[in-house]
Amino acid sequence: MxxxxxxxxxxxxxxxxxxxxxxxxxxxxxxxxxxxxxxxxxxxxxxxxxxxxxxxxxARPVAAIAADAGGTVRMSGTTFGPIQTGIAKDTSGMNLPDGTTFHIAIVDVDPQEPITPEGTDPADVRFVSCTAPVLVQQSTGRQWTPLRAEVGVPYSSDEPETCNSQAEGPYKLVVGFVVPDDVEGPFWLDVDPAGDGRFIRFSVES
Incomplete structure (x- = not known):
């Protein structure tokens, strides 16, 4: 089949x-x-x-260190503060733009310990260095950097704007800021000791 x-x-x-x-x-x-x-x-x-x-x-400061009750901060072997602030009343002879005021800040700096290693040649001993203080409006974060020659204030070695790394005794930083009349405080005055990653913050009411 x-x-x-x-x-x-x-x-x-x-x-x-x-x-x-x-x-x-x-x-x-x-x-x-x-x-x-x-x-x-x-x-x-x-x-x-x-x-x-x-x-x-x-490269940039990221952590603010606020001044203590005495108005000072110790950093890198140096005491910063207290500070004095105010607005210049006599601006004759200055080249200020219309509608602005000149804010002045003075910061006491007292270097006590060098930042160079022990055993360094005395001629090479260095203390802390810092950039010029910056004025910051607390409510907005708006900033002003110091102006001096631009507004007709002559340079003086007795009134430096930045830290003197060779100074072994106390001195004062003296800075001025051109601020519009309509800008209101409170402010901060920020000081940045170089290379620390932190910065010092003082409160300024006006």
Whole structure:
């Protein structure tokens, strides 16, 4: 007895049984998983690199140290403060823009300990250095840097604007700021000892 040959599947059924190509998401699953892991890490690195370039290694001060009840701060072997502030009443001979006032700040600086290692040649001993103080409006964060020659105030070595790293005794920083009449306090007076990563903040009421 002859066994009949089974009928072949219809052409349309054969087409349905052919595996369909995977979708785009499945084909690229591994690449997408890698991106999901790498992208946040790359973003974090770029953020850190930018932050480090701007603030790292003491490039910019990031931590404010407020003056104590006596109005002083000790940092890097030096005592800063107290301070005296006020607005110049006699501005004759000065080149002030209309609608501005000249705010004056005086900061006592008393270097007690050198920042150079022990055993350093006495001629090479250095004390703390600092940039010129900055006036900051507390309510807005707006800042003013000192002006001197620009408004007609002559330079004086007895009234420095920045710390004297060679001074072994007390001295005073004397700075002036041109501030618009409509700007109101309170303010901060910020002093940045170079390379520390911290800065000193004095409160100024007006």
């Amino acid at each position: 002859t066994i009949p040959t089974p009928p072949s599947a219809p052409a349309e059924d054969a087409a349905l049984q052919t595996p369909r190509p995977r979708g785009w998401w499945r084909r690229n699953g591994i690449a997408l998983a890698v991106i999901a892991v790498v992208a946040p890490a790359l973003a974090g690195f770029l953020w850190w690199d930018g932050w480090n370039a701007f603030y790292g290694h003491g």
